[in-house]
Amino acid sequence: MLPCGRHHEIAYTAHMSHTRPDPDALLEKLQQEDARQQRGRLKIFFGSCAGVGKTFAMLTAAHARMQEGEDVLVGVIETHGRRDTESRLQGLPQLPLKSLIYRDKTLHEFDLDAALARRPGLLLVDELAHSNAEGSRHRKRWQDVEELCSAGIDVYTTLNVQHLESLNDVVGQITGIRVSETVPDKVFDLADEVTLVDLPPEELLQRLQEGKVYMSQQAERARRHFFRKGNLIALREMALRRTADRVDAQMREYRTDQSIQHVWQTHERILVGLGPGPEAEQLVRTAARLAISMKAEWLAAYVETPALQKLGHAERQAILDNLRLAQTLGATTTATLSGDEVSTVLLDYARSRNVSRLVVGKPRRPLLMRLFVPSVTDQLAKEATDIDLHVVVRQPKPRHKPAPQHSLQMAANAHLSGLKKRGYLWALAISAATSVIAGMLLQYFELSNVIMLYLLGVMLISIRYGRGPGILASILSVSAFDFFFVPPKLSFTVSDTQYLLTFGIMLSVALVISNLTSSLRYQAVIANYRERRSLALYEIGKELASTMTTQHIVEVSVHHIASLFQSRAAILLPDADDKLRAPEADAGHGHTLADVDLGIAQWTFDHQEHAGLGTNTLPSSPVLYVPLKAPMRTRGVLAIVPENRAAIFLPEQRQLLDTFAAQIALALERKHYVEVARDALISMESERLRNSLLSAISHDLRTPLTSLLGIADQLRQAPGMPADRHAQLETLYDQAFRMQQLVVNLLDMARLQAGSVQLNSQWQVLEEVLGSALRAMQPVSQQHHIEVTLPPDLPLLQFDAVLLERVFCNLLDNACKYSPPNTTIRISAQQHPGEVWITVADEGWGLPAGMETQIFQKFTRGQVESSQPGVGLGLSICKAIIQAHGGALWAEAQQPHGTRFIFSLPLGEPPAPPLAEETPA
């Protein structure tokens, strides 16, 4: 597997199987629609070639949108000096271009950051296939557009058919001109709208002649090369067909949506098997086209045999590029497999992935080989009994073939080449030594045994130094044997012709042995390398599993990555706001990454995509940024500065790096959840502690107060008490009672503050709770008239009756305290949309101006120095209780005098009332 390049998968939610209304597909559809809701809409003005009027059409559409009141902004428009286009541009606000200095030249580029900051409703970005100048955030403009859409900005853009990735080679074959600027088909397929801008070839040529398409000096050259009528017709057909395909896909999608024609067809899955040759690119494109036409999911795999592992860097890079191309073209998985037999490995993989069709290239091999050794394709055809085989005829493009390099990778490489030089010398030495020994032994042994001695030497050389020295040793051995031992001695001439057969057999045996042993050596080196890889993974896994702190995880990871990839590495972690922090100076290793750009790292973190060195985003940066993606979310970013850039981009290394990143991410996530669990435990503990403290305090305060009050009450009621004693006892009782009220209030406040009050919310009748509050407050409110007005149709309300009674008691107490005796306290309720307002109004002295909100603060009282008892907790308790119920409490001045306290309670959906039964008893 090569998960490194699955970048775009995230941006474009996988887009497959529109004909099958299975739940997954529907869910995906919903998710896509969700994503589209937030995403800006992308509209592509699509044309067969330059000059058909795409930009003009786009500008016209933009003018229309602007007249509708849309906030239109021109991001970048290429007018190519066309006059009518320029005139159409008038009146549209334009975003200034960004100036970039690249190799002493000033380039003007579309300013992505300015556009994101400006956030227009609709942005015009011409030429979707444009490649950005070096130093821009993205390599390609379509990536800019992608980011704009993700940010919720609508984008209009233009695109020519030859820039579509999958059609790129076909167009190249027709027109003879390959364009290097391509746009993945997914961008086109997932665009919200595609408008085909069509112009018949005759008219286009006419326009070209009139100089409307290119400025005159370019016109002639362009016409000769590209604007041939045959080309134009073909391009137009392709554009029309591609648009028609899209419409067709939309139609099918619609039918799936509407569940018209449920066709439960088996899901096609295509696997393309890639080889090392230059034809692989074409193979990928063919498979992509096949997959699109069949609406199938497709995978690409490259099988690496021991022989293929000896390929040079450039070829390996080409394979990697082709696998990447496959991803860009929509392959869901790309895999690098390894094994001895390509056909077996490929078929096994195909079966494990439920592949229904296998696409391979037609081999081009010399006639002789074809006769004796069956090709991979032949073997596949023989073995693939259950999988359809598509053999694609290859049209290799002339390509500079790099000189074959005998290099495996990294250590294996250097190791072997060093050995080889010495090997040739040893071949010489062993051959000479064998000749001397054989010369000495000849008097005792037969000539045939001398041959054996030489063979032994060849074998030893092959085992130790590989094929080259082995071959040299066998040739030297045969020559030496001939020269020294075969009569006539000390001459290469041979008297007995049967020795020629001896030479031949000796040479072939020597060659076979040297070949066998050297291939064994390669296998051993590869196995060794693989083992090192798994050992490295095992070790980092083991160490990460035992890490307890984030710091430790970072240290372990950086250490392993630094040694295994010969790189400097750093891990950037996000803070609570998901902003990455610069890595702390690493004391243990003594180096930090000075060149880490936090901006790029943040981008990597936010977009969960690779960025920097060798990727599609800011490739000119010296640092590679790898997102640490864990199952739940991205946990950070790994920044790497490789010493040897090539080493990190070998397929195996990339795969290993990605596996490492996944391991680190998992470790970070595990650590995160350990912390979450610990925090929860701590808060539970402190909650428990607070609660037990509160109940202990309340018990210790309440018990003495209860006895105090009880005894005072008992004494004051005792008969035969002198009047002055009785008055003292009354005071004692009153003070104890007030003390008790205060304790109750303080404890209530503490409880509410601690958030430990569990609402026992039930559907209640307001009148009932008010009734019990009034009864409880009777001793206090005796000197006031209380008037209650509740609407008869007041619905049930959901609240905690005990707490609400407390609110009423406190408000009544307050009203009684701050209004003169014999005035009226009015309690009423009104129904408002969504809530009920309950008012307690007195005819008292009213609140001092400006105190309307302050009175709800703890320990605040209307009058600072007042004869009224209380410390001002009542109202803040009321406020806390009402807020816990989702309501609000406020105070207003009452006309002509007095205060009105109003609190609101939300109306809910009351439960079903009991069944009506109206038969009187």
Added chain:
Amino acid sequence: MSSTATIILIEDEVQIQRFVQAALEDAGFTVHSTPSGRQGVIDTGTRKPDAIILDLGLPDMDGIDVIRQIRSWSNVPMIVLSARTQEAQKVSALDAGADDYLTKPFGTAELLARIRAQLRRHSQTGNPTQESVFTMGDIRVDLVNRQVHRGDALVSLTPIEFRLLAALIRYAGRVVTQRQLLKEVWGPSHIESGHYVRIYMGHLRHKLEADPAQPRYLLTETGVGYRLLADGD
């Protein structure tokens, strides 16, 4: 009703125990105090008290368990003492078989009133001829003929309203939990429909009380249940 009735006081706080005992003895009761729930259960068996006063927070066992144990073999009136914020505890005590509760702090008068009400009810249950007409103020409830008069006017009640009123009268003077009322009036399947009781209590108050918002007879013990307050209680 004799004032020489015996009362067992199960209370672990010495100060409270002392003043309650003093208040009760002043009123002429014989009081046995114990700080332990276990001892309280044993005393109840040996001393055959006329009433029990029980603090729910005991050191040796849960007050609710004390109630369950005693209630399993005796129907002696039990009054529990509980803190203000522990409504749920009161409800479980009542549902477990306690007859009434007092919220700390409480006054002597309140305590004595509750005990007398319990003793009176208890002596009545021994007497099978329960009065067929119940009066509170100007309201007259004829339990046999299922008729309710307020002053001279006949008040028309629905069958459920009447059943609810009758249930409250059965427990007159005592607190009844919402659960008990639901079970008795609507049946065991409606135990969770608490709002039924509230709605019907509202109906009853509107039909029987002069000011339904400030009821005289059909009182709500918020968070616990209801109490029908007849004359003399």
